[in-house]
Amino acid sequence: MDDISTGVLFSLLILLLVISGYFSGSETGMMSLNRYKLRHLANQGHRGAKRVEKLLSRPDRLIGLILIGNNLVNILASAIATIIGMRLYGDLGVAMATGALTLVVLVFAEVTPKTLAALYPERVSYASSIVLNILMKLLYPLVWFVNGITNTFLRILGLKVDSGNDSKLSSEELRTVVDEAGGLIPRRHQDMLLSILDLEKVTVEDLMVPRNEIAAININDDWKSIVRQLSHSAHGRIVLYRDTIDEVVGMLRVREAYRLMMDKNEFSKEVLLRAADEVYFIPEGTPLNIQLLKFQRNKERIGLIVDEYGDIQGLITLEDILEEIVGEFTTSIAPTLAEEVTPQADGSLIIEGSANIRDLNKSLKWDLPTDGPRTLNGLILEHLEDIPDAQVSIQIGGYQMEIVEVSENMIKQVKVLSNHLQKTG
Template identity: 90%
Template sequence: MDDISTGVLFSLLILLLVISGYFSGSETGMMSLNRYKLRHLANQGHRGAKRVEKLLSRPDRLIGLILIGNNLVNILASAIATILGMRLYGDLGVAIATGALTLVVLVFAEVTPKTLAALYPERVSYTSSVVLNILMKLLYPLVWFVNGITNSFLMLLGLRVDNMNDPKLSSDELRTVVNEAGGLIPRRHQDMLLSILDLENVTVEDLMVPRSDIAAININDDWKSIVRQLSHSAHGRIVLYRDTIDEVVGMLRVREAYRLMMDKNDFSKANLLRAADEVYFIPEGTPLNIQLLKFQRNKERIGLIVDEYGDIQGLITLEDILEEIVGEFTTSITPTLAEEITPQADGSLMIEGSANIRDLNKSLNWSLPTDGPRTLNGLILEHLEDIPDSQLSIKVGGHQMEIIEVSENMIKLVKVLPTPLQKTG
């Protein structure tokens, strides 16, 4: 290089530093891209996104290409800088050139381009993909050779990099994405999406109508009692059983019973039993997402939940699961949480013992344990391990509670005192 002028060498050094910055920025930009946004744009026909997605389909080859180019220009830049240093400062120039080039490379060929690429990954990646595509074709034999050696070494360590797929989002990661969507997704829609994701963590027992509250008729009752119960029923379907609810014989549509009432000759116990539908049973512990699909597959809308011994535990409907996703329907005949909570002037809350713990946690932003009893009554009874008297004061889940009313071995009404934080707010 003695025949090359100093000016030309300086120009060549600057060019190499620019190329080094290009490779550094391209690497950061490519790896900083949102893969799901990239895939969406590629599916929409965006040319730049398609080029980048093709390059990222084998990230080991892309990284190999970028590092080969980056190292080649950096080594050549180091050699030129050494020559320039010796020309200008003699033997001391080697040390000067090394220090100066290190600083220049660090600032202008590494930190600056990588920072810009991290801030604007799409612009950098879509533009640089044009050149990288050309280089990949020209240098493919060298890239293949280097990757072959690298992948062989990784295989010795028990790792495989071929046939790599994009990592899939877990449910928790998807929840984070939805929560961070901000104004891109309306708050109401975010809540619905999060509720759908939570279905797999909720079982049918969390939403079921308890066994004691199931609308049911003992078919062995006297006929007048049966007619009276049918006439005053507020439900669309009623469970029919013999003597005990565990001996279920059918699920009667009330409108069918009304139709039979119109013809007195057909209105009898035998015809009621014939008009009843077959009961659909659901094993306890079934996640809501699974049960929703089963309702759809079996074309059912209501089912009875049974334990391992076949005993009835409760009842759940398709509407119950849909309400878990979209919120309560105004046509629901079951008590809403708002009807079970009565705010007091002193900031305390009067809550019915039948209130669902999960609903309380969601509505009041509490953290009562949900891995045991489903209702506030059950939670307090489990905590006390006894049926308490009224006016007893206890602390459960960080909340001070007073038991106001107890009847029929159940806690009917509880007063939850405000926490110090609530008082100051």
């Protein structure tokens, strides 16, 4: 070293600091990459993404390589800085060189390159992967040796060494990714994706047509009454039963019934029974994602929901599940939430008692409890444990409500006061 001029030593020191900054920035850039974007680009044939993905397939080796290179460079830089300090200031120069080098390394070889790499991880990683691939091949024996010692030490401590990269997302993590997609995914598409993720949390009872609202015909009624119900029905399929809806005999296809009657010029109950399909039953508590697959597997579009005793609780169709994902169809004859919620001049809302709690929470950004009754009427009755009179005021979950109309043992309308439209603490 005595034969090397101070100017050359300064040049070597600057070069080593640049190399140190390269290793520091490469490490941060590699670890800051969006792994899913990286995988997508690699699948599209992006060369830089392929190189980086290969390096990240063994992160222990990549980190080992970067740290070996960075430490060797920093140690050599420290030795050169010490020689320069001694040449310029004697023994005092050792302390001066240590302090100055620490500050320079911290600013120019650590903080600055790592900040730039965190801001532009793709640019830094794709470019640096070329050099890192070459270094990995040249220094592989040393990297392998160092990693072997490290992994052995970790095993002695009882820690599991797994070089693989577990990048699987849970449904909640995926929900966060979709929420934070922003303008990258249209809001409408985000809502659909989130609705799909919610299917496993929602059961068939949440969407079913309640037992008392099922379109059904008692096959034991007189023929004129049956014809009148058929002619006024807005449904393509109607439940046929004997005396009580729990005694279902079939699912009538209305169009097929009319075709058979016209073809054979026979108008009788027997024709209706021939036009009825076997009923498809669904156990209560079935999650929507499971039921959607069952509809597909069994080639069914409609089913009756039964409890543990076999009693019918309601009816659900394939369209009901699809509407949960994409929103209500314009052809739906069921009342929409907009028809069940009427804004008032004073800012309050008049809500039908039959309104679905999940729909209210979803549309109005409320937080009413959903672990019990599924309608606003049922929620209030459960809370009061009695059928109230009109003008009774209550508070549920921080929302101030006033009973507006009660009839037929049901709460028909509820008023939610304007100053409690947002949940109070």
